[in-house]
Amino acid sequence: MKLSDLCKRNRSFLEARDDYDNARAVLLGAPLDITSSWRMGSREAPQAVRDASEGLEEYSPRLDRSLSDCAFYDAGDLLLPLGNLSGSLNRIGQAIRVIAGDGKVPFMLGGEHLVTLPAVQAMAELFPSLVVLQFDAHADLRDDYLGEGLSHATALRRICEVVGGRSVYQFGIRSGTKDEFQYGHSHTNFFPFDVAGSLRSCLPGFVERPVYVTVDIDVVDPAFAPGTGTPEPDGIQPSEIFESLAILKELQVVGCDIVELAPPYDTSGITTMLVAKMVRESLLALTRAASPVGS
Numbered sequence: 001m002k003l004s005d006l007c008k009r010n011r012s013f014l015e016a017r018d019d020y021d022n023a024r025a026v027l028l029g030a031p032l033d034i035t036s037s038w039r040m041g042s043r044e045a046p047q048a049v050r051d052a053s054e055g056l057e058e059y060s061p062r063l064d065r066s067l068s069d070c071a072f073y074d075a076g077d078l079l080l081p082l083g084n085l086s087g088s089l090n091r092i093g094q095a096i097r098v099i100a101g102d103g104k105v106p107f108m109l110g111g112e113h114l115v116t117l118p119a120v121q122a123m124a125e126l127f128p129s130l131v132v133l134q135f136d137a138h139a140d141l142r143d144d145y146l147g148e149g150l151s152h153a154t155a156l157r158r159i160c161e162v163v164g165g166r167s168v169y170q171f172g173i174r175s176g177t178k179d180e181f182q183y184g185h186s187h188t189n190f191f192p193f194d195v196a197g198s199l200r201s202c203l204p205g206f207v208e209r210p211v212y213v214t215v216d217i218d219v220v221d222p223a224f225a226p227g228t229g230t231p232e233p234d235g236i237q238p239s240e241i242f243e244s245l246a247i248l249k250e251l252q253v254v255g256c257d258i259v260e261l262a263p264p265y266d267t268s269g270i271t272t273m274l275v276a277k278m279v280r281e282s283l284l285a286l287t288r289a290a291s292p293v294g295s
């Protein structure tokens, strides 16, 4: 199936090129929020981020690089059969397979955190030594949530089953059950609270490997990012997330996503603007990196 058969295109992200064939990265909205355990609304995030991007400069002083120098395409939002969870996840995986199969970096905008699972499954088929980096307030390591194995609260547990816990790195975690923290400490590379310093300290472990990066916006403190389904106090400042995203240019990032922005709770628009700026900085960092492994 063609990507255009799976998506609906609307207004594009700032400076996106209308040229899929020559794009290095492809933005893709995954507006799924049906397993959100508390507050829904993340399905509205991809289009809200595109709208907010109009308020950004295309130049990044931190990276000294402009979006106009960056070949990326905005594929629009996936058409998902909401209410059909497995059908929705299958469609996400299908689209990621098309993009990555064309040698491009898929950059997905959630949606809830469960959208990361089919993306990682698809990427791990193409890149068997895939490493997953997660920036998040929550461990997302439950084995089930209310008896369901597929939930945004179980996303990273399922991902551990795909790539192996030793290939999963979790940064900024400050919330979860005691079982989740024990599982994290014994099965994954688990770094509670800290993000940028821990990321830098473990770079040698995966600098030669293909990396998938998943950023849950709730890793940032709710003072700066209130527009999310499950805000968790005691988080990092935006400067630490931007410092961490800049490090991506040293890695072989083959895919990434930013999830869990929920515009209905973002009355001032600051969370949406933060995510738009994170998209800009990530695009600039990862398209400057070396070609992905295997491409």
Ligand SMILES: [Mn+2]
Binding pocket: 113, 136, 137, 138, 140, 152, 216, 260
């Ligand atoms: Mn999460």
